[in-house]
Amino acid sequence: MRKSFIYALLVGIMVAWGLNVTALKILVDHFAPVTLTALRIFTAGVVVLLFLWGSGQLRKVSWNEAKQIGVAALFSVVAHHFFLSVGLTRTTAANAGLILGLVPLVTSLLAMMFLRHRLTVFRLLGIASGFCGVVFVVANGDGGLGHLSVGDVYVFLAVLAQGISFIMIKKATVEARVMTGWMLVFGSVWLFVLSLVLEPGGVSSLKDGTPSLWMIFLASAVVATALGHMFYNQAVQHLGPAESAVFINLNPLFSLLGAYWFLDETITLGQLVGFLFIVAGVVLGSGGLDDMSARFRRAKVAAGGRKVGM
Template identity: 85%
Template sequence: MKRSFIYVLLVGIMVAWGLNVTALKVLVEHFSPVALTALRILTAGLVVLLFLWGIGKLERVSWNEAKQIGLAALFSVVAHHFFLALGIARTTAVNAGLVLGLVPLVTALLAIVFLGQRPTLFRLLGIALGFFGVVFVVASGDGGLGHLSIGDVYVFLAVLAQGISFIMIKKATVEARVMTGWMLVFGSLWLFVLSLVLEPSGLSSLKEGTLPLWLIFLASAVVATALGHMFYNQAVQHLGPAESAVFINLNPFFSLLGAHWLLGEPISWMQLAGFLFIVAGVMFGSGGMDDVIARFRRAKVAAGGRKVGMW
């Protein structure tokens, strides 16, 4: 697979993930959030497993691997999508998309703590810039920081849960695509249980959907969640996690545009400033700048070596 094609594929995935925030905003206004999320995640999980079965990659997992999948699913699927559904229902799609841009940044911070990665100056600067950007985002809401939206807090908890799950996936011994499929299925079952407890009429709300709403649902479940996660994991295998993570910087950008163009949500100068801080923070905090400097140093050493050879 050519690198140029992978780059185009990653940009397409970021478009899908960014617009998915707008899609979820529309869906949670018509359906009970947790019940909707459970059905969406189950659909995505079944699509992933069916795809893997079709290409002969649906491997059996051991009991130890099943425990790894189950624990990761509690954070990656249950906690992440539970808080995301609640948050999107209580904040704007613009704010949700911008806060979701902290995923690679939070993951970098957790990697420093739990994986022992060296906290370079660029990573620490990125963490500071990213959280400063979130302050700009939430301060632009009604009442500013004194009236912080509970929806913004829920979305950040979703980000934190996903960051924790990435650490677990990093340590897991299961193939990434297989783990993704089973995590989605196992996690959706837990979400259905939560829906029955928190939303007694949640499942019945799904009966009132219109054809356009179900088309949005299928696009979110199949394109953004199922195919998006599978192909992103495949890109990671080809490019590596550091280079692939740089493309996540585009996620809040497309989310911002989608919310503005499709929902008519206004974009304030503070939200734009917050977006710029978050993107700068991700570039520094996810290791992107460290990789650029390392490549520059290797190129400089190689160039110096060639000069020595000429003499």
């Protein structure tokens, strides 16, 4: 697979993921959020498993692997999507998209804590820059920083849950795409049970859906969640996690544009400043610059060695 094609594929995935925030905002404004999320995630999980079955990559998992999948699903699916869906009912799609842009940075910070990744100057600057960006975003929301939106807090908890799940997936012994499919299915079942407790009338709210809303639902479930995660994992296998993660910097941009184009949300100067801080934080803190610097030093040493040999 050519690198140019993989790069184009990653840009397309980032467009889908960024616009998915807008799609979710529309959906949770019309349906019970947890019930809707359970159905959306279950649909995505079935699509992934059918794809793997059709391509001959679906296999049985051992009891130990099933436990790994179940625990990871609690964070990756249940906690992440619960906090995200509920948070979107109480904040703007623009704010949510910007805060979600912290996922690579938070993952990098957790990797330093639990996987013993070393703390470099670039990473430290990235952490500081990323969280400064969040302060700019929430400070320019309704009521300013003194009246922090609970929706923003929920979205940040969704980011934290996603970061924890990535650490668990890194440690797991299950192939990433197989794990993704089963996590989505297992997690959706738990979300549905949770929705029965929190939203007794949640299932009946689905009856009010219009054809256009169900089209948005399918695009979110199939394109953004199922295919997006599968193809992103495939890109990681070809390029590596550091190079692939650089493209996640585009995610907040498309979230902002989607909120502006489709929801008529106003993009403030503070949000744009926050966006720049978050992107800088992700570039510095996710380890991409450290890897580039290391490759440059190795190339310089190798070039020096060739000159000596000559």
